[in-house]
Amino acid sequence: MQPIELIVNGERLSAAVDPRTTLADFLREAADARSVHLGCEHGVCGACTIVVDGRIARSCIALAVALDGAEIWTLEGLGADPVIAQLRASFHECHGLQCGYCTPGMLVTAREILRRHPAPSEAVVREALAGNICRCTGYAGIVAAVLHAAENLAEGEIPPL
Amino acid sequence: MKPAPIAYVRPDTVERAVGLLSESGGEAKVLAGGQSLVPMLNLRIAAFERLVDVTGLPGLRSASDEGSEVRLGACVTHERIQTGDVPDPSNGLMPSTASRIAYQAVRNRGTIGGSLALADPAADWLATMAALGAAIEWVGPDGPGSCPAEAFVEAAYTTRLGLYDVLTGIRIPRLHPDARWGTYKLCRKTGEFAHAMAIAIRQPGGCRAFLGATEGAPIRLPAVEDMLAGLRGWDASDAARLGEAMAADVAAAGRSLSDVHAWQSRTCLARAVAMSFGAAPPRLGRAA
Amino acid sequence: MAVATAPDRKGIGGSIRRIEDARLLSGRSTFIADIGRPGIWEVAFLRSPVAHANLVHLEKPAGAEDRVFFLADLGAILPIRADSQAPGFRRSDYPAIADGKVRFVGEPIAICLGRTRGEAEDLAQAVLVDYDELPAVADIAQSRNPDLPPIHPGWSENVFLESRVDVGDVDAARAAAALSLTRRYRMNRQAIVSLEGRGVVTYRDERTGELVVYSSTQFPHVIRTALAECLGMKERELRVVAPEVGGSFGVKNNLNPEELALAALTRRTGKALRWVEDRREHLIASAHAREHRYEVTVHADGEGRVLGLEATIEVDAGAYSVWPWTAPMEAGMAIGFLPGPYAITSYRATALTCASNKSPLGPYRGVGRPGACFAIERTMDEIAAALGLDPVEVRLRNYVRPDQFPWKSAGGKTYDIGDYGASARAARDMIRPERVAALRQEHAGSDWRIGIGYATYLEQTAHGTAEWVQRGLPVVFGYEQAEIHMTADGMLVMDVPIQNHGQGLETTLAQVAHDELGIDPAQVVVRHGDTSLAPYGMGTFASRSMVMSGGAVGRACEALAAKIRKIGAHLLQVTEENVRLKDGEVVAAGGASVPLAEIAMAAYLHPERLPDTVEPGLSVIASYRTARDTGAWSYGTHAVLVAVDTGTGLVEILDYAIAHDCGTIVNPMIVDGQMMGGLAQGIGTALYEEMPYSEDGQPLASTFMDYLVPGAPEVPRARIEHLSIPSPITRYGIKGMGEGGAIPPPAAICNAVNDALRPLGAAIDETPLTPDRIIRALMAPQAGEAGA
Ligand SMILES: Cc1cc2nc3c(=O)[nH]c(=O)nc-3n(C[C@H](O)[C@H](O)[C@H](O)COP(=O)(O)OP(=O)(O)OC[C@H]3O[C@@H](n4cnc5c(N)ncnc54)[C@H](O)[C@@H]3O)c2cc1C
Ligand code: FES
């Protein structure tokens, strides 16, 4: 067991971790971040996507112990973020989810897409979503939702988290 | 699918890191971005007693512009190369390559040093660094070492790095301002590892051409390079001659490609060369 | 031709947004991995690394005897036995964990417990197993090889079942034919891949005396029945709950050995247990799908009219017969559906269900039909090419005509209604084949070859009693029930035994309730997936829930509405004929009204306000069967425009159009979503997904690095047109439609690729159409057939 201290969703969290614990498992267990879904545990599906020090990352292929000192956001902590709020509304409006398992990873990734591309084309959105597998929707609703959110967001730069 | 028990250390000097590696007698493993290693740990394909995290080592995350060349620390991420956060000696080849590795969330953590050290034949940096004539530097129990990227890989997943060596950085010579490059990566889906890949660089004083995504080290193509030096433009009718030169180079290198792979590599090479002459990458838009 | 839907319609026909979205968008809903219990143990299975072996010695790691369990440690427990009633069927007993022998890579051998999953996996690695390896049967061609050992005791050959169809006069058709063609097709084995894997949590509820089994399943009641039988328990001693289910597509529609193993171990030890399937387990050990091979001979006249059809169908069903579907289901569906939408009256076919040392084959979106559709639709294109005819024209000459329904097919099915030609013409109009010439010219001299392809499919849905009896299954899924209650404050709670795993059924069932009761869908709560909430029912699969559960909910609401009207009329002091239900109120002819809440209050809390003839309470339980029990038939035509890159072998989809008929549409937005989701999976089958095995039975795709699931750039947005001919046999005229999107894409895309490659003399008839296969076809013109 090794001690680490992280900021998770704005709150300081000190814990002793077994070094083999992935960040995803740590967040799910120690921070009750159940929005962190596991779809592959080898970095391909994107269901576990979260934010580490302002950048999106796969929590399934990061070790918690290696992130001592990091600042982490999961969907649980983003309730007050206006971009996430708009994305939620847009996913609802555009039927961007079916079973909902890929959804937290999609929302977190979509926020990053909008941050990097304020007025993205459909092709850009599709490329940027390439690392997030959805087995239900065929992506049409998800792509539409990201474009819908881009149109409906207030002007201005989206800050990193 | 969880890792087996393992210890973790995060040393703060390269010497300490090398010391920890050699102490463990081969049972320790360097951890950088973890984007290849942690999946292997999760799958229990690989088992080690201890991880030596090198991301905290001084200098490994920094980059310096030294005029005729740029030095990147081993732990510079794909993302920093992609966005121009580090100096680019390659007239845009490196940012373009970085942007096509995996996905943003992986690029944000994966490092160029990790990619090179792993030496997955299908990875992007191996062939790119070879084509750019870069040199790879490391520090081991016997002190620092280095070699040209072209000679770094001995076989798939096998490099010149010893068990206790830490790859510290990459020196990349600056391309001639008039240099033109082209690359083409065949993958079945966006962000996937390459199934075939070619890089062509045309510049005064020597062209460079490499095939990547082979079963071992990237293959240098000297006959193709000679042909490139003589070309004034690209015409589809040159493809046959280019293909023959490529086949001769592969054979001369003592390597072989399956028929299908040779066909695809030929295509990649022709497209890379065409791109170096300004052709847009061949991609059809979706019809309206 | 598109359905007329008022955007503000809340009932049937309205694209209302989904009720279930909010909790899923929060990320806080409860999937199987989120269910914990105090003191719960994490489970890892030790799984076989070899395809076929006798287990000569098993040994628990020292000191961990109470955390590692073999079959003998589980107490009295029957194997899973999925017997087909078909004569000649060979039985396979599927044990919860290995019974001294393993029959495929990934088969569970031991249950290992840890405080974390990692610790459980450590134990699994430490179990000593001595394998006495046997030769593996790893290919269909080996199933009748007498030198290979039988997979199950007493078998004379590794074949579950051989079945035949012979109707009409195929010999006469052959003699009369102007054209006879023989082609071979292959649809390779796939994994199913729900993004959330399977999973089971078991514990004992001391208060109720129940063994509680949470399972990521599509049919909790049926699982309870099966578990009770295998465990020798009473149904009342078991409660089965499906929590939020993260996609399924058939893979959670079997009684799985892991469900049985955990339930047995909790019964034996009292321990609370949790097993969450990981991706590698899913890819190698969850049920697989497809793996069909066809040899089709078609006889046609000079105008392309099919006179007769002959086929040999082979399916590799893997090591065990899966409950309740049985191993021969795939091949049985394939032989039944091969004639497709065509008026073929002479048909002779053999269907062989082979056994192998591979993971068992289970139902996956489309079941049997993607393969059958691939074979017949490729064949229609081959007829067109051989005769120099337009492929749509050939189809139009062969479809069952609208005036021929109900049509009894050569495959033994009864098609209810449709206009197949209308779907083909609509798809053709959308894809605009006239632009192909210009596109080809534009890309002349480049590596890109343009092609166009069509495929028409049938999707039998809401199969009734007769259909399941005909298939000889152990369970006959002919009906569905619903239990509804109005709460004392006027909301409607509907408890249904179906299970919603993405289909939006909480929304669409509320829309049905709206039409029957005038209640706002936002005031309707649909609860599902729990044997202790809902009456018995069959679950969600085979595109049945909207028809069956919709029908049951409709009938229950109708009965409740009658009672509500009675009470309302009484409260309004008018006669019952003079009131109707609207906007959450009972409204009298004169305009006076009483809200549902007030009626509910009277029904529960103020019986003195009720008329004498009305009992207190507002609950109804109803069951539903379709008027005819041979299924409601959706159908449609897909049309696709592709570019094949002859330099790499990549296929790019340039445009995709779908014209389909699923009868009355309850929620067009959800229907389009189901279509798109099915299409993405169909594109996966066509171009990306494959589970190859080595000769010694090792699965070769155990991660998403090797098993490619299409992503957003790989799936185009299709244009979808709805033709809505109501089914004559279902309440509201609804036809199911959950699977159709996945059925024809392999056929349509392969037809388009062949159209593109035909001028080069190359042909390809094997899915997925990988770059390597396409290049090989290009290298060997004339020889690029299946298996080349
Ligand atoms: C979904 C997915 C898709 C991907 N697609 C691509 C792709 O298309 N192209 C591509 O090129 N890559 C791809 N990658 C791999 C990615 O680029 C990784 O980032 C990279 O291969 C490894 O870098 P890392 O920093 O994460 O190294 P780690 O995973 O930490 O380490 C990788 C290996 O290198 C060793 N190592 C790392 N750093 C050093 C060092 N400084 N000295 C000595 N040894 C060291 C480690 O011991 C380990 O063996 C993909 C990865 C994923 C998860
Ligand atoms: S679970 Fe992390 S990428 Fe799939």
Ligand code: FES
């Ligand atoms: S909605 Fe089910 S995986 Fe995306």
